[in-house]
Amino acid sequence: MKYKVxxxxxxxxxxxxxxxxxxxxxxxxxxxxxxxSNRSAFDAGQDADQLGANDEELRxxxxxxxxxxxxxxxxxxxxxxxxxxxxxxxxxxxxxAASIRDQLNEKGSLLAERSIFYEFDSSIIRAEYRxxxxxxxxxLATNPEVKVRLEGNCDDRGSREYNLSLGQSRADQLKEALxxxxxxxxxxxxxxxxxxxxxxxxxxxxxxxxxxxxxxVYSY
Amino acid sequence: MFNSSRSLISGFVxxxxxxxxxxxxxxxxxxxxxxxxxxxKIPITIVPFDGDSDLGLKVAEIITSDLLKTGIFxxxxxxxxxxxxxxxxPDEYGIWTDRGTQNLVLGQFERxxxxxxxxxxxxxxIPGQQQxxxxxxxxxxxxxxxxxxxxxDLIYEKLTGEPGVFRTKLTYVVRSKExxxxxxxxxxxxxxxEIFGTAEPILSPRWSPNGKHIAFVSFxxxxxxxxxxxxxxxxxxxxxxxxxxxxxxxxxxxxAWSKDGKSLALSVSQNGRSDIYLVSMVDRAFRPLxxxxxxxxxxxxxxxxxxxxxxxxxxxxxxxxSIPVSGGKELRLTYSGRYNASAKSSHDxxxxxxxxxxxxxxxxxxxxxxxxxxxxxxxxxxxxxPSIAPNGRIIVYASEQSGRGILxxxxxxxxxxxxYSGSFGELREPSWGPLIND
Numbered sequence: 114m115k116y117k118v119x120x121x122x123x124x125x126x127x128x129x130x131x132x133x134x135x136x137x138x139x140x141x142x143x144x145x146x147x148x149x150s151n152r153s154a155f156d157a158g159q160d161a162d163q164l165g166a167n168d169e170e171l172r173x174x175x176x177x178x179x180x181x182x183x184x185x186x187x188x189x190x191x192x193x194x195x196x197x198x199x200x201x202x203x204x205x206x207x208x209x210a211a212s213i214r215d216q217l218n219e220k221g222s223l224l225a226e227r228s229i230f231y232e233f234d235s236s237i238i239r240a241e242y243r244x245x246x247x248x249x250x251x252x253l254a255t256n257p258e259v260k261v262r263l264e265g266n267c268d269d270r271g272s273r274e275y276n277l278s279l280g281q282s283r284a285d286q287l288k289e290a291l292x293x294x295x296x297x298x299x300x301x302x303x304x305x306x307x308x309x310x311x312x313x314x315x316x317x318x319x320x321x322x323x324x325x326x327x328x329x330v331y332s333y
Numbered sequence: 334m335f336n337s338s339r340s341l342i343s344g345f346v347x348x349x350x351x352x353x354x355x356x357x358x359x360x361x362x363x364x365x366x367x368x369x370x371x372x373x374k375i376p377i378t379i380v381p382f383d384g385d386s387d388l389g390l391k392v393a394e395i396i397t398s399d400l401l402k403t404g405i406f407x408x409x410x411x412x413x414x415x416x417x418x419x420x421x422x423p424d425e426y427g428i429w430t431d432r433g434t435q436n437l438v439l440g441q442f443e444r445x446x447x448x449x450x451x452x453x454x455x456x457x458x459i460p461g462q463q464q465x466x467x468x469x470x471x472x473x474x475x476x477x478x479x480x481x482x483x484x485x486d487l488i489y490e491k492l493t494g495e496p497g498v499f500r501t502k503l504t505y506v507v508r509s510k511e512x513x514x515x516x517x518x519x520x521x522x523x524x525x526x527e528i529f530g531t532a533e534p535i536l537s538p539r540w541s542p543n544g545k546h547i548a549f550v551s552f553x554x555x556x557x558x559x560x561x562x563x564x565x566x567x568x569x570x571x572x573x574x575x576x577x578x579x580x581x582x583x584x585x586x587x588x589a590w591s592k593d594g595k596s597l598a599l600s601v602s603q604n605g606r607s608d609i610y611l612v613s614m615v616d617r618a619f620r621p622l623x624x625x626x627x628x629x630x631x632x633x634x635x636x637x638x639x640x641x642x643x644x645x646x647x648x649x650x651x652x653x654x655s656i657p658v659s660g661g662k663e664l665r666l667t668y669s670g671r672y673n674a675s676a677k678s679s680h681d682x683x684x685x686x687x688x689x690x691x692x693x694x695x696x697x698x699x700x701x702x703x704x705x706x707x708x709x710x711x712x713x714x715x716x717x718x719p720s721i722a723p724n725g726r727i728i729v730y731a732s733e734q735s736g737r738g739i740l741x742x743x744x745x746x747x748x749x750x751x752x753y754s755g756s757f758g759e760l761r762e763p764s765w766g767p768l769i770n771d
Contacts, residue, residue, distance in 0.1 A: 281602035
């Protein structure tokens with residue numbers, strides 16, 4: 114837990130360092146980040162204890178997860194099958210979707226930026242990406258029907274398994290930041306591909322830097 | 334298939350092995366090369382077997398490269414004029430003494446009426462002036478590599494007193510653009526056969542101690558999940574479809590079998606941290622082992638089975654730790670370098686192999702658990718996933734050549750290096766199978 118608090122402090126510090134906002138509002142947000150992170154770390158610890166305590170509950174949770182995955186698959190299939198459907202409801206949601214798409218893809222906007230990049234072996238969100246994270250956090254807060262998937266990725270150096278955990282940590286910490294900025298946790302799915310899905314295949318630093326990233330993938 | 338052989342390695346034993354043919358060999362056109370052979374100890378000469386010049390040379394090459402990989406043999410050059418001989422006359426020992434070898438292998442092919450081949454070899458102790466092994470098998474010609482590995486095991490066991498590992502299996506991943514194949518192959522990487530294929534990446538295959546199961550990681554609906562597939566350790570075939578373990582909320586990965594094969598350790602990532610859990614394969618009871626706000630992954634059981642060794646970045650960089658399986662005090666094992674990960678314990682518990690970075694590349698290293706000394710064995714830049722042969726002599730790991738993933742072997746003493754590159758795709762994530770008793 115101590116480790117995380119340190120991360121958050123560093124994170125906040127970097128944020129203050131580059132923010133254009135006035136110092137007071139930055140300070141308030143800093144405090145919020147700090148307090149809420151503390152709480153979420155504490156909650157995570159409790160979850161872990163409960164897992165060991167109650168196997169039945171866990172089995173039920175697994176069943177639920179499995180069902181959830183099946184439902185999701187079913188939903189995707191149905192969506193595909195409905196592809197050409199022209200009902201009024203779909204037409205309306207298409208209008209909404211179009212408006213959301215326009216907002217997200219507005220040229221030059223922060224929302225059009227969907228990737229943030231990391232130092233080697235780090236999941237700390239660098240100061241320069243703070244405005245992008247803020248824009249997406251606010252967007253999710255004002256569009257609660259929009260869902261997003263955060264995909265953590267790593268470069269090819271080191272252990273594949275460690276990188277899988279590191280990618281998860283990157284995406285998890287991005288989720289935490291988005292939630293602190295007003296997004297609902299239920300809007301956000303988090304996955305890690307570790308070093309398994311590079312976008313750049315070179316062995317130079319510039320190429321590797323492109324693979325050390327979290328992608329923000331919307332569905333609407 | 335070669336029953337009752339180990340106890341009868343002196344004298345001349347005739348075995349008619351009737352082997353179910355392994356067909357459907359997926360990958361061919363492969364290469365093994367001994368890159369370095371420095372300072373090795375036991376001098377041996379393996380003469381191309383008589384009776385078939387191509388096959389005779391091939392068998393001699395396979396036996397030689399098997400033995401050299403251990404880092405404790407030195408191959409003395411082969412005199413091809415000896416290719417037409419399968420026996421040593423009593424007055425000929427002196428010739429080999431002069432050539433500096435101490436152990437000589439001569440062999441022979443004969444084709445039977447039924448299309449099968451009889452292959453025999455004799456091992457001579459040159460200083461002792463005696464034949465120490467004579468052995469013959471009858472087999473399908475397509476089993477030639479297996480026959481050669483078998484002979485290599487017999488020679489290795491006779492000369493070292495340790496179990497040979499050349500008939501054990503490897504599992505590894507062949508990744509092409511559209512597909513990942515989990516394969517089972519011979520101990521030198523050859524004869525790979527797919528046991529599971531998917532469009533998703535596959536990571537971390539691990540053999541159960543009895544060789545009957547392989548746990549691995551793949552992705553379901555974009556999330557990493559742990560699967561177990563049953564296999565026949567002798568034929569190398571899958572028995573049924575993989576079964577998912579859990580899934581538990583978050584990213585599930587890094588499976589490791591306990592020594593009794595009754596539980597799996599794995600890593601579950603969520604809420605910005607990864608912790609190690611133990612799952613009973615008997616009743617699926619699930620309990621947390623580590624509880625630390627950091628990455629805790631790559632569990633592996635210690636040689637005595639009493640503790641779990643794992644990778645954690647709790648100090649800011651990955652290092653190797655251990656924790657008793659019953660929980661309790663965690664112990665940090667590595668302190669040197671910038672990055673220590675992917676540890677595996679040797680079977681005697683004396684050392685770990687791991688991936689180590691000291692500022693240059695990511696390399697395979699041994700870490701002596703008594704002295705705490707880390708010794709780098711390789712000089713690649715992106716070595717990954719080391720796995721130790723069951724006798725502790727050879728380490729297989731994933732590496733690259735001209736940007737393509739290949740398997741490399743390095744002896745535990747660092748004196749011998751070999752490589753194996755398949756015909757296509759990236760070779761990754763090798764894991765050495767257990768010794769399987771005949």
